[in-house]
Amino acid sequence: MEKYTSRVIPLSELPKWSRWPARLLNLVEWKVPTRDVAKVDEEYDKNVYLHCVEYFHSHPGATADDVRAQEFRLPRPPVCVSRKNVLYEMPSEHLMTVDNEMLIDLLRPYMKDVDTVIELGCGYGYNLYVLRKEFPGKTYIGGEYSQNAVSLAAELYKGAADLRIEQFNYYDDTYTMFEKLPKTAKVLLFTRHSIEQLPSAKKFVETVMKYADRLVTVLHMEVAFENNGDDLLGMLRKRYVTANDYNRDIVGLLTGRTDIEIVRNDPDEYGENPLNPSSVIVWQPRISVVRS
Ligand SMILES: C[S@@+](CC[C@H](N)C(=O)[O-])C[C@H]1O[C@@H](n2cnc3c(N)ncnc32)[C@H](O)[C@@H]1O
Numbered sequence: 001m002e003k004y005t006s007r008v009i010p011l012s013e014l015p016k017w018s019r020w021p022a023r024l025l026n027l028v029e030w031k032v033p034t035r036d037v038a039k040v041d042e043e044y045d046k047n048v049y050l051h052c053v054e055y056f057h058s059h060p061g062a063t064a065d066d067v068r069a070q071e072f073r074l075p076r077p078p079v080c081v082s083r084k085n086v087l088y089e090m091p092s093e094h095l096m097t098v099d100n101e102m103l104i105d106l107l108r109p110y111m112k113d114v115d116t117v118i119e120l121g122c123g124y125g126y127n128l129y130v131l132r133k134e135f136p137g138k139t140y141i142g143g144e145y146s147q148n149a150v151s152l153a154a155e156l157y158k159g160a161a162d163l164r165i166e167q168f169n170y171y172d173d174t175y176t177m178f179e180k181l182p183k184t185a186k187v188l189l190f191t192r193h194s195i196e197q198l199p200s201a202k203k204f205v206e207t208v209m210k211y212a213d214r215l216v217t218v219l220h221m222e223v224a225f226e227n228n229g230d231d232l233l234g235m236l237r238k239r240y241v242t243a244n245d246y247n248r249d250i251v252g253l254l255t256g257r258t259d260i261e262i263v264r265n266d267p268d269e270y271g272e273n274p275l276n277p278s279s280v281i282v283w284q285p286r287i288s289v290v291r292s
Contacts, residue, residue, distance in 0.1 A: 001081075001098050001270055005088035009080050011233055014087065017080035020275050024239040035199050035245035037145065037169070044123075045146035052124060053152050064129045064156045065096070071126075072096060082274035085233060085267070095272065100130050102270050103221075106280060107190060110217040111135045114188040118143070118177060120204075121194020124152040125165040132163050141177050143168025170195075170204050178211040187211075190219040193278065196241075201250040209259065212285035217263070224279035226251040227267035233274075240275040251281065259286050 015021045023030040033039050048071065055070045056062050076092045090098070111117075115138055119128055122142030132140045142165040144150055153165035166177055181187070189208070195201050208215070225241045225248035228234035241248055254260055263282040271277025 001083050001102065002088065004094035004098055005081070005090045006078070007089050009087040009089055011087060014080065014236075014274070018273075018275065020240060020273075021236065024236055024243055024275075030243060032243055033245055035197060037171070039245075040145055040197055045148050049124065049146045049148040049152065053148050056152060056155065064124070064126055067124065067152070067156070068096060068126045079272075080274055082268055082271035082277050084269075087274050098270065099272065102278075103127055103130060103192070104134050106221065106269070107131060107135075107188065107219060110188050110219065110282070111138075114186045114216050115139065116141065116181065116185050116187045118187055118189045120168065120170065120175075120189065120191050121145070121197065122149075122165060124149040124156060125163065127190075127192055128163055128165075129157065132160075136162075138162070140164075141166065143175065143177055145169050170198055170207075173207065175207060175211065178208075178214060181211075181214055183213060185214045186216045187214045188217050188219070189215055190221070192221040193223065193276075195220060195250060196223040196244075196246040196276075198247050199245050201247045201253055205250075205253045205257070209257075209285065212259070212287065215285050218283050220250065220281040221269070221278040222250060222281065223247070223276050224251050224265070224267065224281065225249070227265070227279045237275055237277070244276075246276075251279075254281065254283055260284070261286050 022028045052067050052071055056067055072095055074092055078089050078091050081088055081090050117131060117138055118141045120143045122128060122144050125142040128140040128142050140163040144165055150165050150167050157163045195204060223241055223246050225238060228237045255262055261284050263284060266280045268277040269280040
């Protein structure tokens, strides 16, 4: 990623790049939302994805890449991103390339052992569309709460037998896409900044472990409150999580289970928003414990 950046940005300059430091320090008004499904509906279904649908319908022939560029508000001025707790300036034209390369490189080591790739909270399935191009010959399934995103995906990937996006809610007691899979399916499950939308990851961890026999590997690119240190950047990031009512327990929930083995847990692999970077957490069910 560093090869796409133009310079290191000192933390003291962050307020020039982001409105968040002022909000987090209570220098401007900020109302902490309650992150329930009504909030998700308002922020994603009726806003982000509604705009994507409108863009798609007003640009005949638009591809998933075109929709993503619109979602990323491209082109725009250079942005401040982070990697491994260092802030960088990056021209916005590289945002999608970095995002997609990160996804492909992170998942590559786990692809060869699986026949099915599932993303939960996948929006209109853009990440799956990118992975399908890079790793053909597998079944790609997405689960998403927003009806607008699910409908857009149906139009974008019409005729693609190996890629489908289904209506899904993290709060469900069972996950239908897993119920429909054969018991022999070998699944790589990933999430990218969607478990952050749950104030607690507890329900997700409990529900997904019902399908432990099908899960080969689970990879999260998620905010991880517990991975932040007590330096200034770490403190700002913790406040960012609480100011958005994002989850603060995913690391503890996973490490606290004897039927889960943590393969890696790395803070700030990449932050498109440097106050909300992706930690990469990879885990596998300990099948001997699950089956005993
Ligand atoms: C920040 S977006 C990330 C989307 C996608 N993973 C990506 O990388 O582009 C968060 C996503 O989580 C979805 N989401 C939030 N709460 C959800 C829930 N309860 N069930 C399913 N999806 C949910 C939102 O609708 C949105 O698509």
